[in-house]
Amino acid sequence: MTKLDTLLAGLARERSTGALRLGRNGTIFLSDGRVTYMECAQTPGVERLLAARGVMTEAALRGLEADGGCERLLAEGPVTQGELQYAVLGVVLDAAFFLLPMSGTRPKFRPGERHWLGEQWYFDVSGLVRECARRRAQLAQIWPSADVDILPVRPAARLPGHGVALSRIQWEIVVRADHKATPLELARQIGRSGYSVLLAVRRLAASGLLAPPPPEAARTEPAGRRQKALPGDEPQNVLPKRERQALAGRPPHDPGPAPPLGPPITGDPTDLALLMRLKRALEELS
Numbered sequence: 506m507t508k509l510d511t512l513l514a515g516l517a518r519e520r521s522t523g524a525l526r527l528g529r530n531g532t533i534f535l536s537d538g539r540v541t542y543m544e545c546a547q548t549p550g551v552e553r554l555l556a557a558r559g560v561m562t563e564a565a566l567r568g569l570e571a572d573g574g575c576e577r578l579l580a581e582g583p584v585t586q587g588e589l590q591y592a593v594l595g596v597v598l599d600a601a602f603f604l605l606p607m608s609g610t611r612p613k614f615r616p617g618e619r620h621w622l623g624e625q626w627y628f629d630v631s632g633l634v635r636e637c638a639r640r641r642a643q644l645a646q647i648w649p650s651a652d653v654d655i656l657p658v659r660p661a662a663r664l665p666g667h668g669v670a671l672s673r674i675q676w677e678i679v680v681r682a683d684h685k686a687t688p689l690e691l692a693r694q695i696g697r698s699g700y701s702v703l704l705a706v707r708r709l710a711a712s713g714l715l716a717p718p719p720p721e722a723a724r725t726e727p728a729g730r731r732q733k734a735l736p737g738d739e740p741q742n743v744l745p746k747r748e749r750q751a752l753a754g755r756p757p758h759d760p761g762p763a764p765p766l767g768p769p770i771t772g773d774p775t776d777l778a779l780l781m782r783l784k785r786a787l788e789e790l791s
Contacts, residue, residue, distance in 0.1 A: 509605055512612060513540075513630045524618035527610045531600060534620045540628040542593060542620040543600035547689050548699040551592045551622065557696020560584050575623045586625075593625040599698040601633045602640055640700060648707035656718050658682040658691060658706060665713035674705045679714075 513533065516525065520538035527533070531545040544550060549557075552566040560583055569578045579586055644651075660679050671679065677695045678688075686694065692702040709715050 508608055509610070509612065510630075510634055513605075516614070517630045521614070521616070522619075523614055523616040524620075526613045526615065527604065527607065530607055530610055531604050533604065534618070536619070536624050536627070538630075540597065540601075540630060540633060541624045541626065542622060543597045543604060544620075545600035545603050545699075547603045548596070548599045549693050549696060551589070551596050553693065553696055554592055554596065554698075555584065560588075570621045574621050575625075578622075589622070590625045593622065595698055597626070597628055598633070598636060599700050601628075602637050602700050605634065605637050644703060644707055647704070648710045650710075652718070653706050653710045653715065654688055654703050657685050657687055658709075659684045659716040659718070660709070661714050661716045669712065669714060672705065672708075674701060675709060678702065678705055678709070 509527075513525070513535075516535055517538040522536050522538075523534075525533040525535065529546055531543060531547075533540060534542040552563050555561055555566065556563045565582075566578070569582065573581075575589075578584065579589065644654075658678060660682050674695075674697060677697070678691055681691055681694055688702045688706045689699050691697075692699045695702075706715070
């Protein structure tokens with residue numbers, strides 16, 4: 506485990522309540538040893554996701570944060586508690602993916618501090634660590650090189666075949682890509698989770714739909730790293746057969762309007778398992 510994982514595990518054992526601040530990287534909020542919310546500088550928060558869906562503007566949400574908080578949001582805003590809980594679920598899983606592997610920070614714990622949204626959901630630290638490991642493995646299986654995660658998104662000028670099928674999120678990425686914005690910058694622009702955009706970008710790379718980076722940005726990948734790729738992974742110069750297989754596994758048409766944020770949920774741990782499975786399914790469709 507990383508140092509941050511170890512620190513969180515200790516706070517969980519002590520059933521601590523408060524905010525673990527990670528400098529400019531983000532903040533982790535805990536209640537009785539369980540995580541209730543995470544803010545990450547690299548990923549959109551609940552405010553951005555709700556604004557992107559047209560629920561409320563970010564300015565209006567910031568106004569509620571300063572005056573009335575979560576109670577006023579649920580009483581006056583066009584969002585149900587179930588929708589808010591589902592949004593928090595996505596934001597925390599997204600932020601955990603980027604925060605937990607961090608090292609070199611000097612965390613500072615502030616007892617008693619809470620997030621303005623309150624305690625919409627509870628996450629066990631061990632469960633978050635397992636989910637982050639699953640997501641890293643999924644990314645590596647789709648495309649073994651992490652270079653595409655940090656370089657600007659550059660759609661290929663020519664298609665590798667006669668046609669392609671893009672998911673909704675892939676279309677949003679291609680439309681917004683200006684050859685300057687990285688995947689996480691695009692995630693903020695379109696109001697999508699950072700992980701879902703990384704997932705879509707790696708699938709674009711696996712399908713041969715991204716242009717190679719310019720020589721000054723390209724990084725030489727160690728030969729040993731490619732040899733350790735998961736079975737069935739081809740090198741970065743993807744073969745046409747791989748492209749056809751990748752595209753065949755995607756929806757042949759636009760799946761329609763964005764799904765609702767989710768149904769009302771409770772604090773039962775089985776609800777979290779159900780929602781995690783639902784979220785994974787939605788990520789596969791995006």
